């Protein structure tokens with residue numbers, strides 16, 4: 001029997017729970033389904049429909065400032081993994097980035113400086129001889145003030161960010177019903193966050209979604225749960241970027257190079273803006289205006305002010321400069337970026353090994369962990385995503401294995417896989433679901449196990465195949481471990 005929905009747990013809980021009923025693994029049907037239509041009964045769409053270009057929306061091109069729901073809706077093509085009806089999910093690992101946050105203190109100051117600069121530029125234009133060009137100045141720019149003016153604190157999780165994590169938790173609970181039907185215990189459902197408020201608040205928002213209705217507190221029947229953090233300085237699983245000196249040195253050394261690589265784009269866009277608006281923008285102004293565009297579009301849903309200054313091609317180019325920076329300083333650009341994430345991967349594998357032992361030895365419920373849920377940063381999620389080998393181009397995986405350097409993400413209009421908006425938007429996440437399948441097909445499984453175990457990787461809730469595992473959707477645990 002073949003299913004047509006790639007995410008059978010959505011709105012069909014009673015039928016499949018966290019088991020996925022599917023065709024036998026030997027029939028790899030390419031399912032092309034628009035994620036956005038999933039909730040509407042998830043019809044099977046012909047490839048043509050999925051490939052149809054959509055209207056340009058700047059909100060999809062904000063690199064790592066992109067909102068989670070926007071990113072999920074842009075990620076239109078998913079393949080449905082074939083998981084036997086008899087397999088059950090027994091453990092879940094989650095590594096998530098915090099949700100949408102306010103600009104940091106440093107960025108708030110940058111916007112304050114921008115307000116002063118824009119005032120000066122407008123005044124200059126008014127005093128200039130060319131009165132006709134005054135009409136070219138966008139009206140919002142006259143007397144513009146930053147929305148965050150006077151704020152001395154920043155970087156906190158905002159309510160949109162809370163919602164992202166809360167809603168995400170509700171989908172996780174629905175998708176993996178069998179995993180979360182047990183009574184809460186901090187050792188069964190381990191929730192961890194870094195010692196940074198937006199990350200721990202994200203853990204709390206997630207926990208509220210996961211456990212609402214399961215306790216006795218207030219009208220929402222909430223229950224208290226614990227969020228544990230390692231000390232900032234020694235958190236080698238979630239803040240390795242902060243404790244790895246080699247990385248910090250690399251980053252410091254590399255940042256000027258990245259700026260140099262971005263410069264031609266900024267200069268190109270700056271001269272376009274200068275001639276379009278007859279204002280004497282500097283590249284620093286344009287850099288700040290692009291930052292403002294991202295904040296307005298992401299946090300305030302305003303796209304007709306700063307974002308409107310740029311045309312579509314310019315947005316693509318500016319987005320690419322952000323993605324380039326992420327690639328070089330956090331991603332595949334240099335192996336130190338992701339090798340320092342190995343303790344996290346080890347922690348993931350170890351949690352799976354423990355879950356397998358618990359199953360093989362028939363431990364009673366409540367005595368072993370079912371989920372390890374971690375809330376951290378883009379600097380955590382991106383390296384972890386790289387360790388899983390996601391978002392690589394054609395032969396990149398082989399290059400990494402041979403320790404050869406990768407090419408930079410190609411500049412638009414060429415297409416690329418590495419997009420911050422897809423790799424690491426706010427609340428982006430990787431889930432690794434461990435499945436137990438009965439070993440009753442005559443094949444001997446390793447180490448005298450009665451069952452066989454498979455890992456499924458989901459990036460932003462979409463199942464992905466693993467380049468490190470022969471591009472399988474379901475990776476045998478023994479292979480995943482290597």
Ligand SMILES: *[C@@H]1O[C@H](CO)[C@@H](O)[C@H](O)[C@H]1NC(C)=O
Nearest residue numbers: 059160297300301302303304
């Ligand atoms: C954002 O603005 C668009 C119009 O540009 C509107 O359709 C959409 O509903 C808004 N979204 C939110 C979350 O307010």
